[in-house]
Amino acid sequence: MSKVHSFRLNDRDEERFEEIYVKTGRQYGEVIRAMLRDPKLVQLIRDAEQRGYERGMNTWFGKAYVPCKVCGKNFTVDFIKDARHREVLLRAFAGWTHTDCLNSQK
Ligand SMILES: [Zn+2]
Numbered sequence: 001m002s003k004v005h006s007f008r009l010n011d012r013d014e015e016r017f018e019e020i021y022v023k024t025g026r027q028y029g030e031v032i033r034a035m036l037r038d039p040k041l042v043q044l045i046r047d048a049e050q051r052g053y054e055r056g057m058n059t060w061f062g063k064a065y066v067p068c069k070v071c072g073k074n075f076t077v078d079f080i081k082d083a084r085h086r087e088v089l090l091r092a093f094a095g096w097t098h099t100d101c102l103n104s105q106k
Pocket of ligand 1: 068069070071072073097098101
């Protein structure tokens with residue numbers, strides 16, 4: 001399904017848009033659709049998504065490092081930033097070991 005969009009352009013952008021429109025001989029819609037598929041724009045969107053993801057992770061999530069009871073190597077758990085959540089997680093994983101480490105002890 002396609003939708004109709006309308007928007008305003010300032011004089012500079014309008015000039016640029018007309019230039020592209022006239023040079024390529026394409027319809028307005030085609031020019032817009034081509035712009036939206038531009039790899040630079042796609043990358044710009046992906047970068048913005050990544051920044052948003054990182055900001056969200058840094059703001060809302062913390063990491064807890066839980067050591068394996070046998071080898072001592074850490075297991076990382078993401079948790080919602082809240083001291084109580086961290087405490088509950090650490091208690092829940094207090095006796096945690098890697099399966100291989102546990103089996104090697106038998
Ligand atoms: Zn281990």
